[in-house]
Amino acid sequence: MQPLKAPSLNITQFMCVMNLLQRSAIRQLPDALLQGMTVSQLAAIGFLFFQEEKDLYQRDLESFFKLRRSTISSLLGTLEKKELIQRCSVPHDARLKKLVLTPQGRQVGSQVHQLFTSLNQQMVRGLSQEELDTMHSILSKIEQNLSSEEL
Numbered sequence: 001m002q003p004l005k006a007p008s009l010n011i012t013q014f015m016c017v018m019n020l021l022q023r024s025a026i027r028q029l030p031d032a033l034l035q036g037m038t039v040s041q042l043a044a045i046g047f048l049f050f051q052e053e054k055d056l057y058q059r060d061l062e063s064f065f066k067l068r069r070s071t072i073s074s075l076l077g078t079l080e081k082k083e084l085i086q087r088c089s090v091p092h093d094a095r096l097k098k099l100v101l102t103p104q105g106r107q108v109g110s111q112v113h114q115l116f117t118s119l120n121q122q123m124v125r126g127l128s129q130e131e132l133d134t135m136h137s138i139l140s141k142i143e144q145n146l147s148s149e150e151l
Contacts (some may be wrong), residue, residue, distance in 0.1 A: 021119065028115055036082070042112050044075055045084060048101050049109025055090070056099045066147065084108055 022039055029042075044061060051060075061072045076099070079085045084105035087097035101109055124132060 021123070024119055024122065025115060028118060029111075037108075040075060041079060041082075041084075042108070042115075044072075044079065045101070045105060045109050046112035046116055048085065048099055049106065049113055052101060052106075052109075057096055058099065061099075079105070 025039060025042075043065070047061060047064060048056060058069070058072055058076060061067070061076070062069055065072070076085065076087070080087065083102055086100045086102060088100050090096050090098050124135075127135070
């Protein structure tokens with residue numbers, strides 16, 4: 001008799017879902033946003049837009065997106081050149097630069113918010129609240145497992 005094997009998670013299925021999500025996002029984006037904007041840049045603008053009432057700094061994006069300082073720094077530099085964000089000094093710490101959306105950045109953020117809302121509705125269509133809760137729990141555990149491997 002063979003020992004029971006734990007069900008293995010197929011990483012390719014996750015990659016397929018991520019690819020479909022990215023393609024859906026690009027397909028639904030207004031043409032004006034697609035010109036010179038990457039999905040990563042749009043995600044950063046979306047994050048800043050969703051959290052606009054808070055003081056946000058580069059480290060907040062690094063933590064949320066689980067990306068290196070150099071990657072986020074480059075991304076923010078590009079967004080700054082496109083005049084979508086500003087890095088503003090804060091009085092309590094000269095080293096910190098608060099990230100602030102410009103009026104144009106807010107406009108892009110609003111469009112990204114609409115896109116993400118639409119994608120979220122599409123993604124969870126037909127799932128029960130119990131399934132949504134289970135999905136959230138499982139994804140949180142996977143994120144935690146993968147994050148602990150980086151340390």
